[in-house]
Amino acid sequence: MTYGNYVGCMTGTSVDGLDLALIEVSPLNLSKGVEEAIVVLNAQTRPLPEALRDSLLACGQPDQSNVDLLGECDTQLGHFIGTSITDWLKSLGIPAGTIQAIGSHGQTVRHRPPKTLGTAFTLQIGDPNHIAEITGIDTVADFRRRDMAAGGQGAPLAPAFHKVLFGDTAMATCVVNIGGISNISPLNERGGGFDTGPGNCLLDSWFCQHHPNHSESYDASGAWAASGKVHDGLLRRMLEDAYFSKRPPKSTGREYFNMAWLKSHLQALPDNPPAADVQATLSQLTATSLAAAIIDTMPDVRDVPICGGGRGNDHLMRNIQAALNPREQADVRVMPCEAWGFDGDAIEAAAFAWLAYRRVAALKGNQPDVTGAMGERVLGALYPG
């Protein structure tokens, strides 16, 4: 009996916190046309200890990482995830024995999809042995590498879950997740889904570089970006990056879209734009590339529910709305996914709870049309509790 309650957890490319979600998986829901029904019962985000966050960010940058740092981060994050889940379940009054399994995505420290640089690999850390040991709960981890072994990108994995969660009632809906990187899940019969490029990652890095002592590590509501002016030359240059015109399947990470990438474009400009103008341009870059990807994939799009932290960036949300409705007709509905009844901070973590269920039930977890893998595969390795 594999139905029941599952915990999912993940730290995304923003490395801002550990997202936890508790879901209930129950049998077939034919009316929604999906194999199982999902309810998100509870969710929480826990901030990462600052030292661990700094180490994880360093681990994610090719020029700052080494094997010792990688090993330490792996253990420390696994420990942090295990204790966080134990504390959280205790606070909810839920006995560990009632959880079927944990799905832990871990932290991506490198994502090198096929045909990019050298040998393809993707690496998520946060040692699942520690999670299983601390919680006593069966833990599933390492979700991406089997797909990559089968020739796929190993990413994104969320589109299949978005389909299960939103159901196929939403025919002209394109679900968007704006984390460090943005990805889209068009919910139509053509399916698909891919990373569109940067979400918040460049906005966060540029903001922190210019506001080192700020209490937040992001431009709250996009207020700073809103104070600047888009630099057309910079925007045009950045949009010419080959990633944006590449056909899917495709996926990317902050080892590509990072400060070095931005600097290379800034240095090529004849002028030196004010910092706030660069932030305004980065916001426009996320919005323009995202909107172009949506329209290209789903020309008849009506509804765009936005998940992930980027939905809290009001300026970015306005830019996305404007990029999808160039003549300001309010045709396309761009709103936080709360408008559809879902907690936008819980969905990615819930996706890995669902993938843990799929692993335990020996069901496929990837979508070859999304990742480009040779076929459907059961994803993840199981660490008994």
Ligand SMILES: Nc1ncnc2c1ncn2[C@@H]1O[C@H](COP(=O)(O)OP(=O)(O)O)[C@@H](O)[C@H]1O
């Ligand atoms: N109120 C807000 N205003 C602007 N940006 C926000 C706000 N809340 C969250 N964010 C952005 O969302 C990011 C976190 O999003 P998240 O979905 O957790 O990404 P990831 O999956 O990469 O961890 C933050 O780093 C920040 O850029």
Ligand SMILES: [Mg+2]
């Ligand atoms: Mg996050």
